Amino acid sequence: MLAYIFRRILYAIPILIGVNLITFFLFFVVNSPDDMARMHLGDKRVTPEAIEQWKIERGYDKPLVINGNSDGVNKFTDTIFFENSVKLFMFDFGAADDGRDISHDISQRMLPSLAIAIPVFVIGLLANITFALIVAFFRATYVDVWGVFICVVIMSISGLFYIIGGQYLVGKVLHLVPISGFEDGIDGIKFIILPVLISIFAGIGSGVRWYRTVFLEEIGKDYVRTARAKGLPENLVLFKHVLKNGLIPILTGAVVILPLLFMGSLITESFFGIPGLGSYVIDAINSQDFAIVRAMVFLGSVLYIIGLILTDISYTMVDPRVRLQ
């Protein structure tokens, strides 16, 4: 098992290098640092000195890949590529455009993101499974037909509507919870309830529909027929056999997004003023802070790859038929 995990981690390295090359290409080759400086400083007739100054402040005045002026190893280390891309591997994200340390910001903002993402994940999963089981229990009846139709309707409404409508109804008309904001500790719960509920509701359409097909696929299998043939009542078949076996694809499918929970949700966080990583990205995009976007792209892919590895491991743990080879 350990050897398997080790091998999977080794596989991840070329992928991360690829991600790194893509971001390097996007951020430094498509547009030269001069272009970025001009964009940032705003005016078209900005002086060359100001551009130089801007580049020196951020270390973008070095050559892209190979520095001809240095000797030995420095030929490769004293470059934009090494300073800004290779260092990401050591999780050294450098400083944002306003001089703040990105790594520090990220560690500060992870907790608020998790405060929203974990309840959404757990309650959402439970709600989806429950509703999907109900619909599967009443399969091929009007409950099923209308359940699926309602799912499609929920899926067809833009997520922006749920957020804006929810804020208007619950926050502004009913005055139940504050519209936006965040607070640490127990007092913060009143800020969390609304975004969590809205996120769960927005995801319930596609979730229930997907899990319904998983359960229906299980119901069609031979062991279910055997269970029925030996006289087991339908609800026992459903809740004991089908639920257990259906959970395998559902849970392993959910594992892949576990690490990504750290990243938070861009839209929800920015609408509700939660100081998490999602709103961090949005702020960075709006202020065109490329260092932060670059760091978050790298962090996001690292977390995704961890999720993939966890998925494979969880497969081998729940399903004895899967071999490690």
Next chain:
Amino acid sequence: MMSYRFVMGLILSTLVIAVGSYFYGIAQYDALPVVLWTDSLIYVLVVAISSFIIYASSKEHLRDPWRQVFQHRYGMIALAILLIYVVIGLLDSVHFRLPAENQSQDVTQETVYSGEVLSLLDVVITPIREQEEKTYSAPFATHLFSKETIEHADGTRTREYPRLKYGGAHLEDPHADWVDDVTSNTLTGAGYGLAVWFAVSLLIIVLIALSRKQSIGSTFSDVVSGKSHTPWRAVLITLLILAVLVCIAIVLAPKYHILGTDKVGQDVLYQSLKSIRTGLVIGTLTTLIMLPFAVMLGIMAGYLKGWVDDVVQYLYTTLSSIPGILLIAASVLMMQVYMANNPDLFETDSERTDIKLFFLCVILGITSWTGLCRMLRGETLKLREVDYVQASQAFGVSQIKIMWQHIQPNVMHIILIAIVLDFSGLVLAEAVLSYIGVGVDPTMHSWGNLINGARLEMAREPMVWWSLVAALIFMFILVLAANLFSDAVRDAFDPRIRKQ
């Protein structure tokens, strides 16, 4: 048996009408045709779809699943609604520049064209395009949304809601006449709608009767009792609702702002209609752009195996490991920097916004081909072991020919299902991306921009809700129709579901 040719014939004739109106428009207005980037891709798409329809009409195995789609009640209702959107989108994809107004009378001189690029849709709905108010006004309002100081003839000044320039301007006394006028106009519109609907349904029934070589009376009773193979009754009821709504809108729109006006006084209905093209472009062109790569790479990886497989797998694993929204945001940011530094590349404003839309499609395509590619690779891996592929290998058929003639037709259903499933997700994504600031150009009409603009006014008291609601409803109807249609397509094409 006839339902495939019949429905496809209807769709094709819609396209022919669109092409015809293009040439008519050019000739009528002595205009300079403008073909934007996305326009040309839309034309490619239209040609591709039409030739696919003609090609498929002679192949039984391709016609059969479509026939099943046409027998699906929700699928057909959704198709009818989608076609309305498509027609509006196509009208909006025919662009030209009209001759400038103060033309010199000298015939020998070249005509000077105005810088404004118009579309056929703009011409069709000229009244609501040009009737701009000063600022916000509620749907069907006769007065502005905010108070202004008005100077009367006798020199006194009062703060009151001024009358609108266009909305209800024909009314003598808005407070007394408004209800009567709106009701009578609505009834007139509904009457026109009924008349149009009668004509259209009569035409459809006659055509069905002709194609089935049946008497009109028995066709009529088949349709009314819902016994026809294609659920024509449901389609006709949908058309009735649509016709009445559209005709009411046509009658009322020049007299009132049905959906209100926005901050700069532009009609919200106009903006919502113009946004249809943006939504359709993002939903379809993205797939069109990524499709060749996904199909070629997926099939090659699965069939050739070896190093090709390794490279393709590496490519899509790497790309898909970057969270989609971050990759999109990073790419769009870089594109914005590039365009800000090279402003001379574009002749007109609409060319610039159009290139931006095109690149957004490319970027969305780059992030979305990986899923389809992975599925195609998996399916090809299975197919290459099938007997007939092994047999052609033994006969020495070239690899390219095997991939094209034996593998590609057998993965077609996966491609088709992916196209229709992606569509609704992409339309919804546009709104979110525009909200984040990495979507279409802020000056372009799109539902995302409408929502984004309206969001800033939520805090007003009383609330400005109409642009938000209009954008959401237009988007909801399109996405719901697309979802229902894609379900029908999936049910008909997915062999796993068909078996049951």
